[in-house]
Amino acid sequence: MTPANELIFLALGGSGEIGMNVNLYGSQGKWLMVDCGLSFSDPELPGIEITLPDLDFIEERRRDLVGIVITHGHEDHIGAIPYLAADLKVPIYATRFTAGLIANKLEEEGLSGQVPVRIVERGEPIDLAPFQVTYVPLAHSIPEGNGLLIETPYGKVFHTGDWKIDRTPVLGNPTSADMMTRIGDEGVLALVCDSTNAFSLEESGSEADVIEGLTKSIGEAPGRVLITTFASNVARLDTIARVAEATGRRLALAGRSIERNVKVAKAAGYLGDFPEVVRYDEAMRLPKRELLILATGGQGEPRAALGRIASGQHELKLGEGDTVIFSSRQIPGNEVAVGRIMNQLSDLGVITVTDRQVHVHVSGHPGRPELKQMYDWIRPQLLVPVHGEARHLRAQARFGLECGIPQAFFQKDGDIVRLAPGEPKKLGETRIGKLVLDGDVILPAGGSTMNERRKLAYQGIVMVSIALGKNNALLGQPVVRAVGLPVEADRDDFLGDAVDSAARAVERGADEERLRENVRLAVRRCATAWTGKKPIVEVLVMRA
CATH class of the missing domain: 3.40.50.10710 (Metallo-hydrolase/oxidoreductase)
Structure with missing residues (x-):
C-alpha cells in the first residue's frame, strides 16, 4: 500500500488498546510516524513484562518513511524506540526533555549514535515533505507534552497526543487558549484525539x-x-x-x-x-x-x-x-x-x-468537559479517536458528534483510512500484531515460542527417552518425566502406565520420524486419560 494523492491514517498500536501508541500518516508516496510506544504484558504471555508493536508494515516501506515525531516522553509513546527504531533508519524528532529520555534509553541499549535524535523547538515548523509538523504545547503529567499540527497537501491534522487542561500546572505552562483558537481559525481537517477518559463526566483536575x-x-x-x-x-x-x-x-x-x-x-x-x-x-x-x-x-x-x-x-x-x-x-x-x-x-x-480513599492522583487525560473545550478550539471537520480501547474510541466518537463535529470516524489498529480527499473511508486492513521482549530477545507474541510457553503453562510437559538397538529393539525400559501435570498423589502409577504406553508404541521396522510420533501420541493419550490434559510430549530417541 503506497499512498497516492491522498491523506492516509493508519494506527499500528494504541487504537483498541491502552498503550503501545504508533500512528502513521501517508501522503504522496511518503509516510510519517507519530510515537513508538510499548505496553504492559498480560497473563496470556507467561514470563513477559512488556509488549511492543509489530512494525512490519512500515519496516517494509522504510525507504518512504520521512521521520518519527514524538509527542512526549511517556513509555507508551517512546518505550519501543530502543528496540525497534534502529531498523527504521530515520531521524527521531522530539523536544529537549523527551529527547533526553530517548537518548538515555538508547545509551542503555548500546545504541548511542546509531539512531539520530533531533531536538525541535515548539512553534518552529519541521519540513518533512510532504508533511510540515509544528509542536504545540499541551498540558500533561510530564514536561513538554505536545500536540502536533501536521500540515499536508490535503488539509491540516491536529494530533493531540496525551493531554489535559491544567490551569495551575506544577511544571510547565498551561495550554494557551489563544494559540489553540488560532489553529482552529486557520481550519483543521481532522482532530486525532486522546480517548482514555472519554467516559469521565468531570475534568481531570490539576496536578496542584x-x-x-x-x-x-x-x-x-x-x-x-x-x-x-x-x-x-x-x-x-x-x-x-x-x-x-x-x-x-x-x-x-x-x-x-x-x-x-x-x-x-x-x-x-x-x-x-x-x-x-x-x-x-x-x-x-x-x-x-x-x-x-x-x-x-x-x-x-x-x-x-x-x-x-x-x-x-x-x-x-x-x-x-x-x-x-x-x-x-x-x-x-x-x-x-x-x-x-x-x-x-x-x-x-x-x-x-489509593485515589479511591484520598485525593492522591489526577489523570493526565481529558474528561468530557476538556474534550468539549478542545472541540470548540479546533473546530475540526472530522474527529478520529485514538488512544483507548474500542469502548473509549466509540464513546468519544459519539460525544464529538453530540458536540457538533460534522463527522467522526471509528478506526482500530490495522485499519487503513483515507481522510482526504472526499469523505473519510476505510480502504482496507493490514496485518498487525504484538512483539514481546523475552529476556534480551524480541519475539512475535503469537509465534511458536510463546504458543509453546502458553501450552506449557496450561497443560504441562512430558519427556520420554527411548534407547533402541537394531531393528528398533528396545534396550531397556523407556524413561518418562512429567512436569506440571496434576498427578501428585498418583505420580508413580501414572509414570508406570506412561512407560508401558511408550514401550508398546515402539514399532519394529518403522522409520524414526514415524516411531517418534507413535510414542508421542501414545504417551499423550495416557496423560489425557489420567489428567484430562493434553500436555506437550517430547520424545528423545537414542541408538546404540
Missing part, C-alpha cells in the same frame, strides 16, 4: 490539587511512607518532593527509571528544587516518621522496586504501621497484579492508600 491530599496522608502516617507513581510522571515527582519537605521527611528513590528520569529532568531545567536523596542504608536508620520512599511498581510489576519491597527482596523494608500510597491509576488489565502486591503488603501490616 494533589498536594493537599498527599500532604494530609503523609503527615498523618505513623511510620515510613512509600509513594508509587509512574516514573515518567515528572510533575508528580516534583509534587512528592514538595510534600516531603512540607512533612519533614527525607526522600529515598527506589527504581532505576525514577532515578534516570530525575536526572534527565534536572538536565533539561526541571526539578530545580528537588532535594538531595538518602542512600538505602541511611534511609533504614532514620526514624520511621522521617522517611518517604518514592518507588516504581504501581502497576504490580513483580521485579519493580515496590514488588521487591513487598516480597522482602529489597534493601528498603516496610512493616507494621507503614503506609504505601498508590499515586496512579491502574491500567486496565493490571488489576490482578496490583491486587497481589497489595495483599503482600497487607501481610506485612502495611496500610495501603
Whole structure:
C-alpha cells in the first residue's frame, strides 16, 4: 500500500488498546510516524513484562518513511524506540526533555549514535515533505507534552497526543487558549484525539490539587511512607518532593527509571528544587516518621522496586504501621497484579492508600468537559479517536458528534483510512500484531515460542527417552518425566502406565520420524486419560 494523492491514517498500536501508541500518516508516496510506544504484558504471555508493536508494515516501506515525531516522553509513546527504531533508519524528532529520555534509553541499549535524535523547538515548523509538523504545547503529567499540527497537501491534522487542561500546572505552562483558537481559525481537517477518559463526566483536575491530599496522608502516617507513581510522571515527582519537605521527611528513590528520569529532568531545567536523596542504608536508620520512599511498581510489576519491597527482596523494608500510597491509576488489565502486591503488603501490616480513599492522583487525560473545550478550539471537520480501547474510541466518537463535529470516524489498529480527499473511508486492513521482549530477545507474541510457553503453562510437559538397538529393539525400559501435570498423589502409577504406553508404541521396522510420533501420541493419550490434559510430549530417541 503506497499512498497516492491522498491523506492516509493508519494506527499500528494504541487504537483498541491502552498503550503501545504508533500512528502513521501517508501522503504522496511518503509516510510519517507519530510515537513508538510499548505496553504492559498480560497473563496470556507467561514470563513477559512488556509488549511492543509489530512494525512490519512500515519496516517494509522504510525507504518512504520521512521521520518519527514524538509527542512526549511517556513509555507508551517512546518505550519501543530502543528496540525497534534502529531498523527504521530515520531521524527521531522530539523536544529537549523527551529527547533526553530517548537518548538515555538508547545509551542503555548500546545504541548511542546509531539512531539520530533531533531536538525541535515548539512553534518552529519541521519540513518533512510532504508533511510540515509544528509542536504545540499541551498540558500533561510530564514536561513538554505536545500536540502536533501536521500540515499536508490535503488539509491540516491536529494530533493531540496525551493531554489535559491544567490551569495551575506544577511544571510547565498551561495550554494557551489563544494559540489553540488560532489553529482552529486557520481550519483543521481532522482532530486525532486522546480517548482514555472519554467516559469521565468531570475534568481531570490539576496536578496542584494533589498536594493537599498527599500532604494530609503523609503527615498523618505513623511510620515510613512509600509513594508509587509512574516514573515518567515528572510533575508528580516534583509534587512528592514538595510534600516531603512540607512533612519533614527525607526522600529515598527506589527504581532505576525514577532515578534516570530525575536526572534527565534536572538536565533539561526541571526539578530545580528537588532535594538531595538518602542512600538505602541511611534511609533504614532514620526514624520511621522521617522517611518517604518514592518507588516504581504501581502497576504490580513483580521485579519493580515496590514488588521487591513487598516480597522482602529489597534493601528498603516496610512493616507494621507503614503506609504505601498508590499515586496512579491502574491500567486496565493490571488489576490482578496490583491486587497481589497489595495483599503482600497487607501481610506485612502495611496500610495501603489509593485515589479511591484520598485525593492522591489526577489523570493526565481529558474528561468530557476538556474534550468539549478542545472541540470548540479546533473546530475540526472530522474527529478520529485514538488512544483507548474500542469502548473509549466509540464513546468519544459519539460525544464529538453530540458536540457538533460534522463527522467522526471509528478506526482500530490495522485499519487503513483515507481522510482526504472526499469523505473519510476505510480502504482496507493490514496485518498487525504484538512483539514481546523475552529476556534480551524480541519475539512475535503469537509465534511458536510463546504458543509453546502458553501450552506449557496450561497443560504441562512430558519427556520420554527411548534407547533402541537394531531393528528398533528396545534396550531397556523407556524413561518418562512429567512436569506440571496434576498427578501428585498418583505420580508413580501414572509414570508406570506412561512407560508401558511408550514401550508398546515402539514399532519394529518403522522409520524414526514415524516411531517418534507413535510414542508421542501414545504417551499423550495416557496423560489425557489420567489428567484430562493434553500436555506437550517430547520424545528423545537414542541408538546404540
